[in-house]
Amino acid sequence: MTTPAKAPPRGADMMQHLIETTGAASRPAADMADLADMIRTLLAVEAGRDTRVRLGGHLFDVVITGSGVQARCAVALMDEIQGGCGPVIDDPESGWFYWLVPPGSSRYWQPHTHAVCLGTPHTITLPSLNRTVPPGPYWFRPSASDRLVPTAPLREALAQIRPEPTPHAALAARLGIAS
Template identity: 80%
Template sequence: MTAPAELVPTGAEMLQHLVESAGGARQPAADMADLAEIIRTLLAVETRRDTRVRLGGNLFDVVISSSGLQARGAVALMDEIQGGCGPVIEDPESGWLYWLVPPESSARWASHSHAVCLGAPHTITLPSLNRTAPPGPYWLRPSASDRLVPTGPLREALAQIRPEPTPHAALALQLGITT
């Protein structure tokens, strides 16, 4: 049995009810600007543009290791562990892999002989999602919305495989950081 047409609210009436039930004007949540920036960033990457993003926050941090043949072994090991490795960007020019790991990982990352973990306030340029080969940085393992690279297994894989050269000195010089 269906309700009479005059009892079924229109879309405009439902929206008005929601507005009225929300109460008076409120300040937007502090993280809404961040959310808008994140959405704009992800849309830009999706529309085939390289996009610079801040590390940390709600997105991800990044572990940086060598991108040589040994590092490919670590990617293969993470493929086995994860059933397909989480997102990894290769930058042939710098010779680095950028492993996208859960946000705030840099705060918990202990010193590692073959990798560095960076979070806020650093940034990274994400290649467009269709870039899967050089020239320039590209997705060695594409970004999937449902996973990042877990830091525990990644630490173990990098300790086992020991990719060289390590990024420590080059990062310290480039970013003016100490590791």
Template identity: 80%
Template sequence: MSAPAETLPTGAEMMQHLVESAGAARQPAADMADLAEVIRTLLAVESLRDTRVRLGGNLFDVVITSSGLQARGAVALMDEIQGGCGPVIEDPERGWFYWLVPPGSTARWQPHTHAVCLGGPHTITLPSLNRTVPPGPYWFRPPAQVSNRLVPLTPLREALAQIRPEPTPHAALGAQLGITF
């Protein structure tokens, strides 16, 4: 049984959303202040450059876990559940996986002993779409490889509860962000 497929919006879909949200002619869109940033992000992604993006909004949130052997087992489990795991970035320097989950997931996330979910106002640097090996953060599961589906939150949460990847990211993230989990 596979979970409903969440998808990352394409550049054309994001632009269409911006056009539709602009409203009547000569009436600025509510999110017009973000337009230039969105366009720069789209251009950077399309030109295969690392791209810093804000979490939340209409794109995605991230679930952060360790990237050790147990977390790789969670990817294998999500491969089975999802017919190919959604996008996951590995940061070998920190020893973390960033699982790209549907936007708004942070609001639904309950405290978890082995993972943290972050959305806005935090940011993440997406590696170039062609970076699939270290050094530096790289796509452990690139979006193109899985038809741009995001990782479904509930099956991921259950997989992480079952597999329990260690070490947990809570203390390191708390120190880096100055917050408590």
């Protein structure tokens, strides 16, 4: 009698096994918190789920603009400049585009009349990598592992095209910041 071949364990199953076998007395090293978050994020992406991630760190910051016709023109311009625009998320409910830019960009981003740049300590929920149409937030330009949207050309494109509506007041209200 033969038994069916067992499928190799999935990443989530291996992580759960590691957690269960380390016991309650184990404490992760302080410098491993980022690694643990990264592993959880990768496992969620592998499972095709929306994933909440912290901005900044070693991943990316985000520039937020309106998602109207002008913003779509800015994506087309970035397509030309970049040979295919880096990752952009469209959130139809809020009417915003989220442009994924290099980490640390928020520290150097100067005030802009049509865009806001956020990094640490904020978070963003990334749609599943296979979500490329609404409903809900979706990848207007899918994420590619080899590129982000460069801030200098993006900033120039946004200044030239001026996407509306601007996110400043709505974002300030959402974050509880007095404007």
